[in-house]
Amino acid sequence: MKKLHFYVLAIFMALTLFSFPNAFAYTSAQKFGRGLAGMTCGFLEIPGNIVKETQARGPVGFPIGLATGLGMTVTRELVGVYEFISAPFPVPSGFRPILTPEYSWDYFE
DSSP: OOOHHHHHHHHHHHHHHHHHTTTOOHHHHHHHHHHHHHHHHGGGGHHHHHHHHHHHHGHHHHHHHHHHHHHHHHHHHHHHHHHHTTTTOOOOGGGGOOOSSSSGGGOOO
8 A cells, every 4th residue: 555655656746747847937027027127237247247257367357348348238238128028929939038147137146
């Protein structure tokens, strides 16, 4: 009888585990939030890229990070507008983020 309970529990757990493949998928609301964050906080790309490049290259990373951050600010703002407007549509598939990192404040974690 104990073996039967074990097998039933094992089958139930396997079915539960494999029946939710998209449990951590992105949603339209997350895409909307990413767009809003990209439009309003895109300026964080400047200090974020300075930090990233300085950690990777040392002091020479400051001007490289500044230049990269200025360029990425424009990119983050434009992608933010795109994601904000296209939030109801699953483009790219599964509402995945276009830029990495997903939010401009993720450089500071």
